[in-house]
Amino acid sequence: MFKLMKLEYKKHKLFGYFPVVIMCIAATFAVVALMGWGSRNEIEPMFPDFQSFMSLADIFIRTVFLIFSSVILAKIVIEEFRTGTIQLLFTYPVQRKQLMKAKLIVVFAFCFFSIVLATLITYLLAYLISPHLFLFEAPLEWNDIMLIFPATLINALMTAGVSLIPLFFGMKKKSAAATITWAVIIGILINGTISNGSEAVSLFQFIWIPLALGLLGLAIAYQSYRHIDKRDVA
Amino acid sequence: MTYILQTYQLTKSYGGNDVVSGVDMHVKAGEIYGFLGPNGAGKTTIMKMITNLIKPTSGEIELFGNKLTATSVEVLKRMGTIIEYPVFYDRLTAKENLALHCEYMGYYDKKAIEQALELVKLHNVGEKKVKDFSLGMKQRLGIARAISTKPELLVLDEPINGLDPVGIKDLRELFKLLSRDFGVTLIVSSHILAEMEQMADTIGIIQDGKLVKEVAMKSISGEQTEYIEVHVQNVKRAVYVLEEKLKARNYKIFDENIIRIYDGKLTQSELTKVFVIENIEIDSINKKHSSLEEYFINTMKEKEIQLLET
Numbered sequence: 001m002f003k004l005m006k007l008e009y010k011k012h013k014l015f016g017y018f019p020v021v022i023m024c025i026a027a028t029f030a031v032v033a034l035m036g037w038g039s040r041n042e043i044e045p046m047f048p049d050f051q052s053f054m055s056l057a058d059i060f061i062r063t064v065f066l067i068f069s070s071v072i073l074a075k076i077v078i079e080e081f082r083t084g085t086i087q088l089l090f091t092y093p094v095q096r097k098q099l100m101k102a103k104l105i106v107v108f109a110f111c112f113f114s115i116v117l118a119t120l121i122t123y124l125l126a127y128l129i130s131p132h133l134f135l136f137e138a139p140l141e142w143n144d145i146m147l148i149f150p151a152t153l154i155n156a157l158m159t160a161g162v163s164l165i166p167l168f169f170g171m172k173k174k175s176a177a178a179t180i181t182w183a184v185i186i187g188i189l190i191n192g193t194i195s196n197g198s199e200a201v202s203l204f205q206f207i208w209i210p211l212a213l214g215l216l217g218l219a220i221a222y223q224s225y226r227h228i229d230k231r232d233v234a
Numbered sequence: 235m236t237y238i239l240q241t242y243q244l245t246k247s248y249g250g251n252d253v254v255s256g257v258d259m260h261v262k263a264g265e266i267y268g269f270l271g272p273n274g275a276g277k278t279t280i281m282k283m284i285t286n287l288i289k290p291t292s293g294e295i296e297l298f299g300n301k302l303t304a305t306s307v308e309v310l311k312r313m314g315t316i317i318e319y320p321v322f323y324d325r326l327t328a329k330e331n332l333a334l335h336c337e338y339m340g341y342y343d344k345k346a347i348e349q350a351l352e353l354v355k356l357h358n359v360g361e362k363k364v365k366d367f368s369l370g371m372k373q374r375l376g377i378a379r380a381i382s383t384k385p386e387l388l389v390l391d392e393p394i395n396g397l398d399p400v401g402i403k404d405l406r407e408l409f410k411l412l413s414r415d416f417g418v419t420l421i422v423s424s425h426i427l428a429e430m431e432q433m434a435d436t437i438g439i440i441q442d443g444k445l446v447k448e449v450a451m452k453s454i455s456g457e458q459t460e461y462i463e464v465h466v467q468n469v470k471r472a473v474y475v476l477e478e479k480l481k482a483r484n485y486k487i488f489d490e491n492i493i494r495i496y497d498g499k500l501t502q503s504e505l506t507k508v509f510v511i512e513n514i515e516i517d518s519i520n521k522k523h524s525s526l527e528e529y530f531i532n533t534m535k536e537k538e539i540q541l542l543e544t
Binding site: 007010011012013083084085087088089090091092093094095229230231232233 | 282285286287288289304305307308309310311313315317318321322323325326334337338339340
């Protein structure tokens with residue numbers, strides 16, 4: 001299985017995305033940090049503490065990498081079906097299920113690890129920069145980071161599950177555009193925040209919503225290869 | 235006789251329509267099996283069933299003596315295929331594509347890629363990206379990919395499509411080489427008769443999803459009759475001369491003024507001489523032999539008549 005994943009990685013030149021991932025992380029951090037820094041002279045600063053700083057950064061990270069994952073999904077799954085190279089793959093002495101699983105695990109793993117990496121880098125940058133440059137009011141202790149780290153992992157896992165939902169829409173028409181569009185819609189829908197001025201709420205905060213959607217994503221992934229052995233590849 | 239591939243009443247239908255029905259194929263080890271039929275006859279469908287890409291509605295396929303099931307994959311290791319048209323990962327180079335193929339096939343001979351590219355004369359462009367290849371080059375690269383893992387059975391769907399005459403000749407030589415010297419069995423489909431005639435050992439003629447006939451080329455060559463074809467102005471007089479003076483009984487009249495004489499003893503010069511003496515104007519005279527084309531068309535016609543009768 002690991003070998004199949006490595007072949008996917010090689011075949012689609014996924015290492016080429018690494019600089020893009022780093023750029024996305026830098027950009028999200030820059031946006032959130034600028035918001036904090038820009039509000040330094042206001043009566044009420046943008047972020048009272050590290051938690052509120054991270055809650056906005058998290059929203060951006062999740063949305064960005066959910067959409068990024070859909071690009072990977074479109075490339076290694078949808079495009080193979082669209083261009084017909086899947087037919088070639090299915091003439092190899094490898095079970096079709098294994099091939100599909102390898103592809104989907106790559107997408108899942110990409111989403112999970114990129115979110116974890118992005119969050120860790122954001123922590124680190126906040127930790128290094130906040131003593132010198134105003135980002136949020138309360139000083140940041142190392143302990144604050146340790147406190148929210150487990151939640152990061154859970155969030156990343158759920159988002160990785162959600163990242164497979166666009167597969168359903170993409171496979172219907174074998175369209176990369178549809179896959180990415182649905183990722184954007186889902187990303188904005190669950191991370192978008194509604195606020196009445198004093199309180200803000202987003203769907204992601206109700207733990208069962210991202211959890212259910214994450215499971216739905218996994219179910220869609222499972223459904224996509226469950227009967228693939230018996231299906232005709234046109 | 236050992237058969238590498240046999241099918242039993244192989245049938246595939248889509249929405250109640252039989253695209254392929256009741257096909258019994260027999261492919262011997264080491265031969266070139268030509269799959270001949272007009273476009274849309276079901277050649278690709280059968281080949282897809284052989285490579286397990288699509289599943290038969292009913293019937294069985296036996297490959298290397300084992301029944302092919304929905305989850306058979308090990309057998310694919312022993313096969314090289316091109317179905318419809320060869321597809322590649324366009325952004326990778328020719329060599330990278332072949333290397334990837336070898337990895338998936340579980341074949342690890344570093345030299346194999348170079349050798350395969352050399353056999354199809356693409357060794358100069360191995361580092362080029364496939365998206366810059368022409369159709370003919372892709373076709374040849376597809377063949378290189380199929381043969382790179384040294385398979386025992388090659389299933390090639392229309393491999394000469396998009397090739398220039400020199401390319402076609404090279405491929406024909408390559409196929410013969412693979413078959414004669416390396417004992418590879420090839421199943422090659424085409425709608426071009428002349429090509430099949432020149433390379434196949436056995437020909438399966440397929441029409442409307444049915445395998446109309448399966449014949450060894452040797453036996454067709456035996457059946458092939460030579461004849462003399464004359465264009466004359468006055469057919470009636472010519473026939474009279476043929477029957478009375480030359481005592482020829484075995485002839486046929488085509489169109490208004492063409493006579494085909496199948497009498498083996500009669501020579502062209504003899505015929506010309508007598509016709510000239512009898513003052514019969516000859517427009518042209520040729521010695522011909524009926525080719526596979528005629529055999530093919532005749533077989534198809536016979537089948538149609540049979541179908542009408544039943």
